[in-house]
Amino acid sequence: MRIERRRAPELPERIARHLPFRRSLVMLPVTREALRIHVMEAGPEDLDAPTALLLHGNPTWGFLWRKVATALEGAGLRLVIPDLAGLGLSEKPRWPGFHTLERHAQVVGALLDALVPGRAVLALHDWGAPIGLVAMAGRLERLAGLVLTNTGVSPPRQGHRPTAFHRFANLPVVSDLAFRFLGFPQNMLAYSQADRASIAGDVAFAYRWPLRAIGDRAAPLAMARMVPRDQEHPSVAGLRIAHAVATGFRGPAAIVWGERDPILGRAIKGVAQTLPDAIVIRVPAGHYLQEEAPVPIADAIREVARRAKLA
Numbered sequence: 625m626r627i628e629r630r631r632a633p634e635l636p637e638r639i640a641r642h643l644p645f646r647r648s649l650v651m652l653p654v655t656r657e658a659l660r661i662h663v664m665e666a667g668p669e670d671l672d673a674p675t676a677l678l679l680h681g682n683p684t685w686g687f688l689w690r691k692v693a694t695a696l697e698g699a700g701l702r703l704v705i706p707d708l709a710g711l712g713l714s715e716k717p718r719w720p721g722f723h724t725l726e727r728h729a730q731v732v733g734a735l736l737d738a739l740v741p742g743r744a745v746l747a748l749h750d751w752g753a754p755i756g757l758v759a760m761a762g763r764l765e766r767l768a769g770l771v772l773t774n775t776g777v778s779p780p781r782q783g784h785r786p787t788a789f790h791r792f793a794n795l796p797v798v799s800d801l802a803f804r805f806l807g808f809p810q811n812m813l814a815y816s817q818a819d820r821a822s823i824a825g826d827v828a829f830a831y832r833w834p835l836r837a838i839g840d841r842a843a844p845l846a847m848a849r850m851v852p853r854d855q856e857h858p859s860v861a862g863l864r865i866a867h868a869v870a871t872g873f874r875g876p877a878a879i880v881w882g883e884r885d886p887i888l889g890r891a892i893k894g895v896a897q898t899l900p901d902a903i904v905i906r907v908p909a910g911h912y913l914q915e916e917a918p919v920p921i922a923d924a925i926r927e928v929a930r931r932a933k934l935a
Contacts, residue, residue: 627650627738627739628650628651628658629648629649629650629651630648630649630651630660631648631649632647632648632649632662632713633649633662633713635713636829636833638826638829638830639687639826639829639830639833642687642690642826642827642830643664643687643690645664645665645666645690645693645703645705646664646665646666646669647662647663647664647665648662648663648665649661649662649663649713650662650663650706650735650738650739652731652734652735652738653734654730654731654734659709659714659715659731660714660715661706661707661709661714661715661731661735662685662686662706662707662712662713662714663686663704663705663706663707663735663739664686664693664703664705664706665702665703665704665705665739666693666696666697666702666703666705667696667697667699667700667701667702667703668700668701668702669702670702671702671739671740671741671742672741672742673700673701673702674700674701674702674929674934675701675702675703675704675740675742675743675744675745675934676696676701676702676703676704676744676745676746676747676925676929677704677705677706677736677740677744677745677746677747677756678692678693678703678704678705678747679706679708679732679746679747679748679749679752679753679755679756680707680708680711680712680749680750680752681708681749681750681751681752681753681775681847682708682711682750682751682843682844682847682848683711683809683810683831683835683843683844683847684711684712684750684810684813684831684912685707685708685711685712685713685714685831685834686705686706686707686712687712687830687831688749688912688914688915689703689705689747689914691914691915691918692747692914692918692921692922692925693705694918695918695919695921695922695923696922696925696926699922699925699926699929701745701925701926701929701934704735704739704740704744706732706735707834708728708731708732708751708752708755708843709722709727709728709731709843710722710723710842710843710846710847711834711835711843711844712834713834716840716842716843717842718839718840718842719842720842720845720846721846722842722846723842723843723846723847723850724850724858724859724862725754725755725758725850725858725859725862725863725866726758726861726862728751728755729755729756729758729759729761729862730759732755732756732759733759733760733762733763736759736760736763736766737763740766742766743765743766743767743768743932743934744766744767744768744934745768745769745770745771745925745928745929745932745934746760746767746769746770746771747771747773747921747924747925748770748771748772748773748775749772749773749774749775749914750774750775750888750911751775751847751850752775753772753775753776753777753866754775754776754777754859754862754863754866757777757865757866757869757870758862758865758866758869760869761865761868761869764869764872767869767873767875768875768876768929768932768934769875769876769877769928769929769931769932769934770870770873770875770876770877770878770899770902770928771877771878771879771880771921771924771925771928772877772878772879772880772895772899772902773879773880773881773882773913773914773921774881774882774885774887774888774889774891774911774913775888775891775895776863776888776891776894776895777863777866777867777870777895777898778863778866778867778870778894778898779852779855779860779863779864779867780852780854780855780857780860780863782855784852784854786851786852786853787887787888789809789848789887790848790851790853793845793848793849793851794849794853799845799848800845803841803844803845803848804838804841804845805838807832807835807841808844809844809848810831810832810835810844811828811832813828813831813912814828815886816885816886816887816910816911816912817884817909817910817911817912817915817916818882818884818908818909818910818916819909819910819916822910822912822915822916823912823915827915867898870898870899871898871899873899875931875932876927876928876931876932877899877901877902877903877928878902878903878904878905878924878925878927878928879892879895879896879899879902879903879904879905880905880907880913880917880920880921880924881895881904881905881906881907881913882907882908882909882910882911882912882913882916882917883906883907883908883909884908884909884910885909885910885911885913886910886911887911888911889911892904892906903924903927905920905924907920
């Protein structure tokens with residue numbers, strides 16, 4: 625498959641110095657005009673090299689994985705770190721209806737076909753997990769290993785009550801004002817951490833910067849509303865697929881969990897039940913544990929890749 629790449633946008637120096645990776649815009653033919661997806665890569669450049677795809681969630685971008693990528697230097701793994709459509713430096717469709725689990729999975733699937741032609745370990749966080757799992761549904765033979773961090777990968781159970789964050793995201797008017805005009809939640813990520821200093825200064829700036837324009841802020845609210853409120857929610861069908869891929873996977877897997885996550889900290893029980901044979905590593909970190917505990921995550925990726933005979 626021919627890959628069309630373009631030059632990645634320039635970054636402010638206070639962000640760029642944290643990202644010593646190869647960066648490009650990959651053009652994916654998933655819309656009437658090709659969608660521009662920002663991708664960072666590290667390690668071997670050969671597309672056939674042992675590969676790990678590191679996928680973030682809402683409202684972050686590939687910057688989330690930089691410490692993990694650095695900790696994986698010398699592991700022999702090619703790392704592919706994309707920004708989801710609507711976030712980071714990827715193209716930002718302004719139509720909220722763009723943001724569905726199935727559409728994001730379609731984009732990630734096209735990216736896999738373009739950049740990851742062989743077997744790969746998937747390291748997935750937050751919305752990146754169900755999106756990545758649904759993307760793999762038609763590519764199961766290429767799923768070599770799984771590493772999950774603070775996420776949910778199953779449809780809600782009967783009587784499920786959304787978190788306070790997700791209830792707020794569904795409030796009329798006030799949530800639109802907060803997400804669109806006040807830069808919520810990307811300007812408050814530190815409050816999801818065990819150590820608030822882990823997202824401060826240049827790091828906090830790096831998470832705010834890609835969504836600095838009000839017109840580019842459709843994704844955080846739309847993706848917060850992608851979380852099911854009930855059994856009739858549009859995301860439920862996709863989450864059933866994600867759950868089926870996870871429960872049917874028989875390869876090596878690990879779960880690295882930030883126990884002090886105020887949003888999803890208690891969700892580990894359901895994720896562990898979905899992957900009963902996975903190694904479970906608990907760390908005293910918050911939701912964005914890649915900032916607080918990158919080495920345990922990198923170690924888990926390395927071990928899963930070894931067991932999958934990728935590295």
